[in-house]
Amino acid sequence: MRAEFRSLGPDETLELGEAIGRAAVPGLVVGLSGDLGAGKTVLTKGIARGLGCPRWERVTSPTFTLHNVYEGRLRLHHLDLYRLGDAEDLAAAGLDEVLYGADVCVVEWPDLFLPEFPEDRLLVRLRWQGPGETERTLELSASGASSTAVLREVSARAAALLRREVVDGEL
Ligand SMILES: Nc1ncnc2c1ncn2[C@@H]1O[C@H](COP(=O)(O)OP(=O)(O)O)[C@@H](O)[C@H]1O
Ligand SMILES: [Mg+2]
Numbered sequence: 001m002r003a004e005f006r007s008l009g010p011d012e013t014l015e016l017g018e019a020i021g022r023a024a025v026p027g028l029v030v031g032l033s034g035d036l037g038a039g040k041t042v043l044t045k046g047i048a049r050g051l052g053c054p055r056w057e058r059v060t061s062p063t064f065t066l067h068n069v070y071e072g073r074l075r076l077h078h079l080d081l082y083r084l085g086d087a088e089d090l091a092a093a094g095l096d097e098v099l100y101g102a103d104v105c106v107v108e109w110p111d112l113f114l115p116e117f118p119e120d121r122l123l124v125r126l127r128w129q130g131p132g133e134t135e136r137t138l139e140l141s142a143s144g145a146s147s148t149a150v151l152r153e154v155s156a157r158a159a160a161l162l163r164r165e166v167v168d169g170e171l
Contacts (some may be wrong), residue, residue, distance in 0.1 A: 001148045002141045003155050006163040009134040013039045016138060016158050017046020020122075023153035024051060025146060026074060026102045029118055031110030034126030039136055040108045043124065044078055047106055051076050061108060066093055075103040082109040087116050120144020122151060137163070 007013045032040040048056035051072035070076040129135040142151040
């Protein structure tokens with residue numbers, strides 16, 4: 001299932017993230033692709049808020065630490081794979097275990113590592129969308145039963161941000 005959302009500013013991206021956090025289930029893996037400054041970390045803040053993490057406002061890109069953990073309704077792992085070379089590095093950092101654990105896992109720069117991800121996952125592609133500086137398109141694709149159920153709930157909760165009807169798969 002795929003659905004496209006439009007965000008007109010950081011608050012709307014936070015709101016979409018919050019819907020993901022509220023809908024999240026144990027073991028959910030969310031990959032966030034998009035250029036630097038696209039809003040991956042803003043979306044992660046929203047997810048942390050939706051999971052009820054008291055420290056959601058302090059979420060920052062773990063570009064140097066690779067991995068941050070926040071406590072909430074479910075534990076949230078926030079990964080940034082920008083500096084990782086290959087799948088061996090992923091295993092060496094113990095991050096493969098995190099991806100297959102029972103917590104929620106949000107991963108910035110997942111693209112090189114998607115073969116290592118669980119098949120059932122939610123991928124978010126964030127794109128700049130002119131003409132305004134703050135407009136973004138967020139395309140969400142779910143590839144399994146669990147992530148599809150999450151995306152369905154997100155679409156219901158964030159209906160105001162839903163740009164087009166679901167592109168494929170029934171809602
Ligand atoms: N619609 C939007 N959604 C998210 N961030 C936005 C939006 N419009 C402007 N911004 C700004 O863009 C920046 C996104 O930064 P960040 O989330 O750290 O990007 P990334 O993690 O993708 O590199 C922030 O400064 C944010 O305020
Ligand atoms: Mg970031």
